[in-house]
Amino acid sequence: IKFLMLKLKLLANINQSLSHEIVAEVLKAYGYELVLPEKPDEIVRKVKKAGKGEQWKGRSPIVTFMGHVDHGKTSLLDMIRRTKVAESEHGGITQHIGAYEVKLPRGRITFLDTPGHEAFTAMRARGANATDIVVLVVAADDGIMPQTIEAYDHAKAAGVPIIVAMNKIDKPQANVDRLKKQLGSIGLLPEDWGGKTIAVGVSAKTGEGIDHLLEMILLEAEMLELKAPYDMEASGVVIEAKMSKGRGPVATILVQQGVLKEGDFVIAGYQSGRVRAMFNDLRQPIEEALPSQPVEVTGLSGVPEAGDHFYVVRDERKAREIVEQKQEELRRQRLEPLHKNHLRLEDLHKEIKAGVIKQLNIILKADVQGSLEAIEDSLNKIGSSEVQISVMHKGVGPINSSDVILADASNAIIIGFHVEADDQAKELAQKEDIDIRTYRVIYEIFNDMKAALEGMLAPKI
Numbered sequence: 001i002k003f004l005m006l007k008l009k010l011l012a013n014i015n016q017s018l019s020h021e022i023v024a025e026v027l028k029a030y031g032y033e034l035v036l037p038e039k040p041d042e043i044v045r046k047v048k049k050a051g052k053g054e055q056w057k058g059r060s061p062i063v064t065f066m067g068h069v070d071h072g073k074t075s076l077l078d079m080i081r082r083t084k085v086a087e088s089e090h091g092g093i094t095q096h097i098g099a100y101e102v103k104l105p106r107g108r109i110t111f112l113d114t115p116g117h118e119a120f121t122a123m124r125a126r127g128a129n130a131t132d133i134v135v136l137v138v139a140a141d142d143g144i145m146p147q148t149i150e151a152y153d154h155a156k157a158a159g160v161p162i163i164v165a166m167n168k169i170d171k172p173q174a175n176v177d178r179l180k181k182q183l184g185s186i187g188l189l190p191e192d193w194g195g196k197t198i199a200v201g202v203s204a205k206t207g208e209g210i211d212h213l214l215e216m217i218l219l220e221a222e223m224l225e226l227k228a229p230y231d232m233e234a235s236g237v238v239i240e241a242k243m244s245k246g247r248g249p250v251a252t253i254l255v256q257q258g259v260l261k262e263g264d265f266v267i268a269g270y271q272s273g274r275v276r277a278m279f280n281d282l283r284q285p286i287e288e289a290l291p292s293q294p295v296e297v298t299g300l301s302g303v304p305e306a307g308d309h310f311y312v313v314r315d316e317r318k319a320r321e322i323v324e325q326k327q328e329e330l331r332r333q334r335l336e337p338l339h340k341n342h343l344r345l346e347d348l349h350k351e352i353k354a355g356v357i358k359q360l361n362i363i364l365k366a367d368v369q370g371s372l373e374a375i376e377d378s379l380n381k382i383g384s385s386e387v388q389i390s391v392m393h394k395g396v397g398p399i400n401s402s403d404v405i406l407a408d409a410s411n412a413i414i415i416g417f418h419v420e421a422d423d424q425a426k427e428l429a430q431k432e433d434i435d436i437r438t439y440r441v442i443y444e445i446f447n448d449m450k451a452a453l454e455g456m457l458a459p460k461i
């Protein structure tokens, strides 16, 4: 913060989002290098210390299933677990720990067991990017539904590659050709139709196509060349955590960097402790956990939250100090709720001038499809050379909590035309400080946008 204020003359606070350029500058000043992924809007995943040359080695992909409700996410996850995990482990019992690993002749895959885009984006909003590949599940009898689009936009916003699983092909009503056509219309034209998207026909009921789907996941993973440093203190993300009667706090964590060892002292969110025991998804005790490996750990002082980061600290005394500080901060925040500093439209101009914002992300909801298209077209036209306007998700229907979660993770504002936010969304928006603006007249949207771009918009009361 001091560096930002003194050297870059930026008004800064602890919860502020910064552009890549500014982050790179700050890192450089402290001897670090910013490594950006190939895809421009992918969240920065790796920051490595320049010149130190840790050993980066391959790691297996982490996969999340998303899609419309009832299209078969849970069934596919169950089917894969039942057939693949048991098969390779000669009848090993899989334990539900929030994630599981499949070992195939060509490589391993880790599946996150909490399917759905809300859980995915909620983690992302907390800065935890665990997923490497999204499998978008679409039932071939129903075809693309509103939540399919929602899930697709959430995956796109995270910059995560997408593979489509066309599920329920065992059903007589399944129509794969119709589905492929629909996929083409939303920008996911399958490869065999001349597009770029891998789309695999599967059935969670008969198991047909599952092997092919797993192969495609591994192929995509090879192209991503996923790597992680191994010879450093472990860090990663909490997937799930609970209080267990006999064992105390139990957390499932996913190691993202380094190797976690039994006896390591870890900080996880507001908790800390020495890793007493570690188990894999087959309930087998293990002594080490490698990057991309989900493990259950015991020994923490309390129950951390899903999405919390964890990291190993060598110096136990220092670790306790850090945790005490964090808990103190938490107490303060409870008294004085954390202002997340999400973008408000009236601050747009200021943030553009400060170089904080180069793209205005908008989530657009309306009562009818026609209005969505019309508003999006016109919004795209009012962007300037200083700021691009990007409608990252649009849909028909009230503003829901999934919209708010996406806005939270992507620093977006939400515009509703002839629709309101539902109660849950309102509550969440208030809590996360998300700017929701609803309109009944189209030209008022553009008036507000233009005024915001020029710094002439009055705050919403």
Ligand code: GDP
Binding pocket: 067, 068, 069, 070, 071, 072, 073, 074, 075, 076, 115, 167, 168, 169, 170, 171, 202, 203, 204, 205, 206
């Ligand atoms: P989710 O909401 O996406 O997790 O969907 P579920 O996995 O709960 O599946 C919803 C319903 O579809 C359940 O009744 C499943 O048995 C059924 N289902 C899922 N996959 C298939 C499939 O491939 N074929 C058939 N016939 N039914 C399926």
